[in-house]
Amino acid sequence: MADLNKETIKKLTQLCRIDCTEEECDAILVDLQKIVEYIEQLQEIDTTDVPPCNHVLEMVNVMRDDEVGGLLDREAFLANAPSHIGGMIKVPPVLKTQEKEV
Amino acid sequence: MYQLSAIELRDAFLKGKYSAVEIVKYYLNRISTYDNQIGAFLQVYEEKALQQAEKLDKKKQNNEKLGKLAGIPFAIKDNILIADELTTCASRFLTNYRAPYNATAIKLLLEEDAILIGKTNMDEFAMGSSTENSALQKTHNPWNLKCTPGGSSGGSAAAVAGRLCPIALGSDTGGSTRQPASFCGVVGYKPTYGRVSRYGLVAFGSSLDQIGPLAISSADVALVMEVIGRNCPHDSTSIQSGPEEYLSDFKPSMQGLKIGVPWKFLKKLADEPKKAFESGIEKAKALGAEIVEVDLDILNSSVAVYYILATAEASTNLARFDGIRYGQRSTRAHNLDEVYDFSKEEGFGPEVKRRILLGTYVLSAGYQDAYYRKAQKVRTLIIKSYQKAFSQCDLIATPVTPFAAFEIGSIKDPLQMYLEDIYSIGINLAGLPAVSFPNQLTQEGKKPLGFQLIGPQMQDRLVLNMAHILEKELPFNYAIPELVKEKTHD
Numbered sequence: 001m002a003d004l005n006k007e008t009i010k011k012l013t014q015l016c017r018i019d020c021t022e023e024e025c026d027a028i029l030v031d032l033q034k035i036v037e038y039i040e041q042l043q044e045i046d047t048t049d050v051p052p053c054n055h056v057l058e059m060v061n062v063m064r065d066d067e068v069g070g071l072l073d074r075e076a077f078l079a080n081a082p083s084h085i086g087g088m089i090k091v092p093p094v095l096k097t098q099e100k101e102v
Numbered sequence: 103m104y105q106l107s108a109i110e111l112r113d114a115f116l117k118g119k120y121s122a123v124e125i126v127k128y129y130l131n132r133i134s135t136y137d138n139q140i141g142a143f144l145q146v147y148e149e150k151a152l153q154q155a156e157k158l159d160k161k162k163q164n165n166e167k168l169g170k171l172a173g174i175p176f177a178i179k180d181n182i183l184i185a186d187e188l189t190t191c192a193s194r195f196l197t198n199y200r201a202p203y204n205a206t207a208i209k210l211l212l213e214e215d216a217i218l219i220g221k222t223n224m225d226e227f228a229m230g231s232s233t234e235n236s237a238l239q240k241t242h243n244p245w246n247l248k249c250t251p252g253g254s255s256g257g258s259a260a261a262v263a264g265r266l267c268p269i270a271l272g273s274d275t276g277g278s279t280r281q282p283a284s285f286c287g288v289v290g291y292k293p294t295y296g297r298v299s300r301y302g303l304v305a306f307g308s309s310l311d312q313i314g315p316l317a318i319s320s321a322d323v324a325l326v327m328e329v330i331g332r333n334c335p336h337d338s339t340s341i342q343s344g345p346e347e348y349l350s351d352f353k354p355s356m357q358g359l360k361i362g363v364p365w366k367f368l369k370k371l372a373d374e375p376k377k378a379f380e381s382g383i384e385k386a387k388a389l390g391a392e393i394v395e396v397d398l399d400i401l402n403s404s405v406a407v408y409y410i411l412a413t414a415e416a417s418t419n420l421a422r423f424d425g426i427r428y429g430q431r432s433t434r435a436h437n438l439d440e441v442y443d444f445s446k447e448e449g450f451g452p453e454v455k456r457r458i459l460l461g462t463y464v465l466s467a468g469y470q471d472a473y474y475r476k477a478q479k480v481r482t483l484i485i486k487s488y489q490k491a492f493s494q495c496d497l498i499a500t501p502v503t504p505f506a507a508f509e510i511g512s513i514k515d516p517l518q519m520y521l522e523d524i525y526s527i528g529i530n531l532a533g534l535p536a537v538s539f540p541n542q543l544t545q546e547g548k549k550p551l552g553f554q555l556i557g558p559q560m561q562d563r564l565v566l567n568m569a570h571i572l573e574k575e576l577p578f579n580y581a582i583p584e585l586v587k588e589k590t591h592d
Contacts, residue, residue: 009459016417016462017424018455019443031456032463034517039406039464042476045483052478053485055309055339056295056533057559062338076202082431091426094438 004033103128104265104588108174108322111268115162115173122155122162122173126217129175133220133266136586141241142251142261144180145188146220151175154217161215169215170329176211177261177270180221181228182313183302184208191304192236193226195429195449205302206334207271207313214329219267222257226451227420228278228306230254231522234510235453242510243286244583245549249507252282258316259286264586269317269326275307276408277502277526279314280538284502284552287540287581289573290316291323291566294559295533296341298327299334305419307412308339310530318580320539320569324348327562341560352567356389359568361555362396362495371504374544375551379501382541382553385575386499391568396491396498400484404528407484409520410464410477411531417461423449456516485532488558497568498556500525502538506549525554535562537569540578550578 009025009032020028074087083090103125106114114120120128130148137143155173162168178184181191183201185208190196204212211218225235233241233256241256243249244264251260255272259282262270272279274292283290291314298313305311315326325348332345363383371379387393425431425445432444450458464473491498502525513519529536534556541553553576557565 004463008463012459012462012466015466016421016458017439017442017446018450018458019440019447020455024452024455027452028456028459031516032460034515035409035460035520036463038517039410039473039477042403042406042410042480043472045403045480047476047479047483050479050482052475053481054478056485056531057339057341059339060342062335064335070203072202077427080199080202080428082425082429089427092435092437092441 004036005029104132104586105582106268107318108268109325112172112174116168122158122217123152125173126151126155126175126219129219129267136264137266139242139247139585140244140260140264140266141239142222142257142264142266143177143220144190144192144223144238144257147187147218151217151219158215158217169213170325171211171214171216173215173217174269175217175219175267177220177222177258177267178208178218179224179255179258179270179272181224181273181304182208182271184218184221187221189304190238191227192224192238193449193451193454194237195423197430199428203302206299206336207330208302210330210332222255222261222270224257225254226454227304227416228254228273228275229416229453229457231277231281231519232508232510232513233257233282235451237451240510243507244585245287246507246547247585248509249549250285250510252285252507254278255290255316256282259283259288259290262286262288262316262318263583265582269315269322271313272316273303274312274314274530275310275412276530277523279316280502280526280536280552280554281523283316283538284540284550285507287550287578287583288316288318289320289323289540289569290314290538291327292529292536293327293331294341294535294562296339297331297535297562299337299340301334301336307415308419309415310412320537320566320573321349323537324563324566324570327566331562346563348563348566351563352570356386356391356568356571359391359497360394360495361386361391362394362491362498364396364398364401364491364498364500367398367401368500371501375501375505378542378551379553382572382576383499386572389571389575394495396494398487398491398528400487401524401528403480404484404531405520405524407477407480407531408523408527409460410473411481413457413461414465414474415461417458417465420454420458425449453516481531484528488528488532488534492558497565500554500556502526502552502554506544506547506551529556533559535559535565537565539569539573540576540581542577543581
């Protein structure tokens, strides 16, 4: 909590790949500080020997036969792609990426 | 026609009182009359709904077997996929996204001859409690246009409250069908986790999300649950059980039912909502229910647990919106990193960004144990508290929200907005079924206040059955906002 500062917010925006302006970072910092301060209350609850809940249902592994099911055809899938060429999704150059400092 | 519940409307269609085309034209007309003030709909399927209606009328003329939902127009929250139609999640990111397939819930509705009339507004990616986080438009509460309809299924709730359609689907991650239902004076349902398939529902918090109906009555909700509440092979968290009959197995009375009330947890409730809740409890007593006190004090920590777990899951789920395969890609991007950075920057609104960042924070190295792990453990304690409570009673009753609908723009602090969910959120954390139904109007401002019944997992039918009995006896009595009442006889 104590180290939730502007640097943390910058690091978080890099981790989740959302470019944020300085002003946005400032606003988010204020909100997050308040929210994190609020969720700190959980530390007061004794959870010794309490198992973490991963799921609310008694889960069983769902198995099925290894058969090809209803797949989207390529055209239907590509209809939503921002850019495509020759049946493949087109993206800007990957290898020429200028690495940002992390 | 607008006063009719979904079941009454279907029966009128089956008896030949109205044709499906008449029904659809009637509701399309109401949408064009009132929705410019309410703003519930993002898309209205004028042509498609009429085509569906014509087909249905032919089917009826040919004496073909008609489905359980024949002739009922449905509005659908815009995070549920309808094949070939836009699914925007009220986000700039998905403004042009057309669903390539039907959600299981949609497929099941269509198989029973439901008519899809349009898509409704919501908080962006279902993140919010007022529908103010929609990037596309504002939705107003039909009871008071200055107020929000609640959220995140605010468009669906406002559409039903305004009788722009008799029934709608929403989704509920922390109260998102029940809270707007409460604000708008309609019934909102959150099924047992896993009861309704999440296939084709855009994921927000996967361990919490459920699709649920919003309707005029609990019986209408039960009818839809008979159709959509079944196992689905496309959702591995779908409960392995067949469909259930609800309505035909409804018990006629509340006699012998034990209702637990967590009085201590509710002690901070303001005067008017408290009195309204207490009079609802008295009514249940008069109908034969026995009231016992249960201890759910642990729910004071439910908002904190929820905003750790839901944001953690959201940060993971929303990583897929990267501008590569679908959705908006930033035109400013010249390399791959910029595609991610700029597309997300431009595509997401402030609340979505805030939640992704918070979720990333609670999952990041060094904090995962302190926040995420800790919240998972307290979630276990919450589940255990409910289990203990349900060993003493059949259902639990609470209010839905601490207050009636608030004005648009009046809550600016995100944390204050989160705290609005205090009575609805624990239910999602424990995967329980719960229904919100209208209790009464506030003295001042005439705004609806809701009443909530909560059941143990899998007791969906009991929850809706008892709501069905109690709702009819409450002062609200299926009231309709003045704004949308027709002056002449229909």
